[in-house]
Amino acid sequence: MHEKPATLVKVWIALLALLALSAASAWLRLGAWNSVANLGIAALKALLVALFFMRLATGGALLLRVVALTALFTLALLLALSGTDYATRELFRAPWDQPSAAQVQSAASGATGRTRSGPGDQNEP
Amino acid sequence: MSASTDTLQASDYLRASYTLRSWLTSTDHKRIALLYLVSITAFFFVGGAAATLIRLELATPQGDLVSHDTYNKLFTAHGVVMVWLFLIPSIPSVLGNFLMPLMIGARDLAFPRLNLASWYIYMAGGIVTLCALAAGGVDTGWTFYTPLSTMFTRTHVVLVLLGVFITGFSSILTGLNFIVTVHTMRAPGMGWFRLPLFVWANYATSIILVLATPVLAMTLLLVAAERFLHVGIFDPALGGDPLLFQHLFWFYSHPAVYIMVLPGMGVVSEIIPCFARKRIFGYRFMAYALLAIASIGFLVWGHHMFVSGQSAYAGMVFSLLSFLVAIPSAIKVFNWSATLYRGWITFSAPMLYALGFVGLFTVGGLTGLFLASLALDVHLTDTYFVVAHFHYIMVGGTVMAYLGAIHFWWPKISGRMYPEMWGRVAAVIIFFGFNLTFFPQYILGYEGMPRRYHTYPPEFQVLHLLSSSGAALLAVGYLLPLGYFAWSMYYGKRAEPNPWRATGLEWQTSSPPPVHNFDRTPVVTQDAYAYRPPGQGEQV
Amino acid sequence: MIPQATASQPVAPAAAGAHVARLGMWIFLATELMLFGPLFLAYLYGRTHFPDAFAAASRHTSFWLGTANTAVLLSSSLAMALAVHAREEQRPRAAARLLLLAAACGVLFLFIKGSEYAHDWREQLFPGPGFSLRGETGAGIFFWLYFAMTALHALHLAIGIAATLLFALGLRLQWPLVQPAQRLDALALYWHFVDSVWIFLYPLLYLVGRSGPPG
């Protein structure tokens, strides 16, 4: 019912090949794709380990697969939802911050020496 | 098995042996539950003592009872003890431990030794925390916000973190044990949709315990590391972000509030059908709602950070999700109410507590919606409105359910009846004392009274006084059960196996149950809550 | 619901032992994954806010040692999987030998890791006073995470090694504690999990920016 040793050895060879691939690809200039490749390969490796060494591929492991996926999914939630904050924090101020207002102001206030005029007079026509 | 009610049963779990050692080394889930019961009650009164001092101090606007630092340490101690040492373990560890195996017809939990280990870990964490409090305490609030906790306070942060950290592992192990137990130890015929909702509730709670608590553990380690080594993850001067801590903390602590309320919902779902003599309305929806709360609960933590400097877009996402998590709660409230329809309702003490739960949870939950509404939270956050919100759910809701559960299952646990009259009196006192304590706090919050304030502007005093006087009433209400439960252990009427004529396997065995729970393997042939109207066939 | 007693057999857990142990271990592994969670989030934060600093810092880790260690760990996992297989085929001696092999790989891993730490120490890569990449904001976060994650991983591995050795010994001496096959099964799951964590740590810590500084 479980994997034969030959399968396990084949999996091990595949793992080592993937390792070589990710180590080598890291030295290529792929920009952001470097990370995509590395992490993709890592995911593939982890999948192999989970399916064959940890026997999630064999029948009767449905519940265990659910447990594993739930854990991964929860971790992904932590990263993704915190990520929405970090990814949009800068966006959030700039467009609503009315940069145009800032420009209107600096245009109106002119040179830096001219500080004695309070801000009030800009708003009162 | 009903004949032997009045004869002493040599084999029941309480009388199996009497030495202290036999208790401290027992792997019987029922005995471990009692170990928890005793320790958790003690911690409740520690937390309650802190609350008493807080309310005394707040009776006047000047800080005339304790100093600033002492006050800050008091509410921190109150929050830490109440949340981690009392409320989170309360229903799961005491009643869950006692009842889960009985309810599914098993002999014990899947890992009995692990269960005992959980208690020891819990005690270790509790003692470390108490030591830290005795050594001078900590003044960061139960939320440990950085950089106050990492760089500025000079109190015993790390020791308290360690205490909470250790306690966390106890929660994790309990959750793990419950999940495996429910999956693998159900009696023949006990399909998933025949499980009592209390089991479902503890199952859903366990999922949260298992997935969220480790995050808290590592987060606390990071705070400790930051304090010792100043690594800079939370320090903007070194490129870190103070809000990163808040994300991590609330990733745990929001799901944790559902750890605190789901078991209470489970209790209420047992009590109401029993005293309405009716099958619970919408069993499947109730079960799914529990799972839905547990899972959507993981998506909403950012609603604690609406004005923290978090991105406004993230705020909008979290707000929407917070409204979604309220839907399954709504389903539950409606279904409990509908269960009463065409019932044969009696009002024993457990039922009074259960109805109290429904009402107060609803009020607390509805005000949660105010807080989830972005624009409203801007004003209401960090005011007493929030304090009132969570006390309504945690004290009005869960503590009520906890007390209701203790009353309901006391005959099973102790083999004795509690004095019914006193039970009802206490329930009523607690209900009114509670509302007097915490309702004024909603108004205070709307008027802008910030929380964690030692001194406050005098115009808030009237409402604070009302609140403090309510707390006195509440204290009486909580001391009463302590007294009459102790009394009933020795002088209470002996309990039959099934004094409430309830369904559920736990009532099929004797009171108190034998060490091995059941003399013969129960085989389940009916759905849960097969209540029939009085006169139309007896239960046992 | 009147439970009917079918037979007067004593109540026994309904489930087969193997299933209980595996399920318990998988849930435990889920908690372990979440335990690493905050470190991954801190990493995500640092990596997205200081991409260049992270790349520059990562170039200071030892590529070859890290790669070799990955291979060592993957091989240990093979030995472990084969050991479980042998145990199931009732060949406890072979299983014990394979366990020793897995443990040996684990020790080798820790040895390499230790020499790496020594190297990092000489290069002053420990964040703190004297940290050699001070100027680069974010590099400190990278190295702190590097040490925290690898140390936490090493701790897990050390526990795994100790347990594996006990099992190897126990199988030879026929200790009852390690006899049930599902116990070895659970240990193997733990071992493979620790391996999987490393599979991700490797690209996150060793491979960032290897192709050189941008531009």
Added chain:
Amino acid sequence: MNPPVEILPAASSAAGPFDLLMLALLLLSTLMAVALALMVIGFSIRFRAGSRAERPGPVRHRRAIEYAWTGIPLLLFCAIYAWAAYDYAQLFRPPAGAMPVFVVAKQWMWKLEHRNGRREIGELHVPLGQPVRLVMTSQDVIHSFFVPAFRLKQDVVPGRYTTLAFTATKLGRFHLFCAEYCGTEHSLMRGEIVVMRPAEFEQWLQQGADTPGIAARGFALYRRYGCSGCHEPGSSVHAPSLAHLVGRTVHLQDGRTLVADENYVRDSILLPRKDIVAGYGPDMPSFAGQISEEDLLAIIAYIREKPDER
């Protein structure tokens, strides 16, 4: 002491929408709570054990009801959400030409500085009916700027700027609280907001301008820290011009673009390696730990108003 005639004054343009939404939600939830209470109490009385109420047969279980009481709250919730989110978004859209005030929080006081250099501690004077925009940071822990009468609150976070915009609509003195727990004297970190008629405010502002103005001070600092040595036209270092920087779209070397705001300028000064401008080398030194929060705000105020050199 405020007389308790009015529960809480509504003194900013945000207060009206807030109270409206609060009232709407209050009505809705009171309705729900009362309806539920009536239902529970009604059933409890009608179907108490001894009563003779009709109980014909077992209650048939109707899925439709359950879908209804799932779906209707869902719709209601979506409506509340949208309303609240809309109001929230408005808070981030100050009208053009808001008057900037710079706020530095520290344990346990509020330090405020107006644009002309007039400083206050624990008290903020603002003109009636004119938009004001606070640019806030903290020297130590997180604090929170909370004015109940305005229904507004914003955490003040060390290491970055957060902003809070409002328009006062009522004359008088209002509480200012620190709402985020910040250590020992958190509850004493209070102050007052003084809303004045614009003309009086103008007068008040001129009286105590003890420094030449925040931007002018910033200019002096700009020269003292040597920024001008690189950033002025004609300098030998290849560095970008800072004129009209705030609000401008900046292209970064790694291909990202962003709109420069106070936080960006701050990061450029303290963490220059974080965002490198396209076309320039990573040559700017970090000033982290050398410039105080107040000076940083002054430099940013200067850069905000910096004219074109050409």
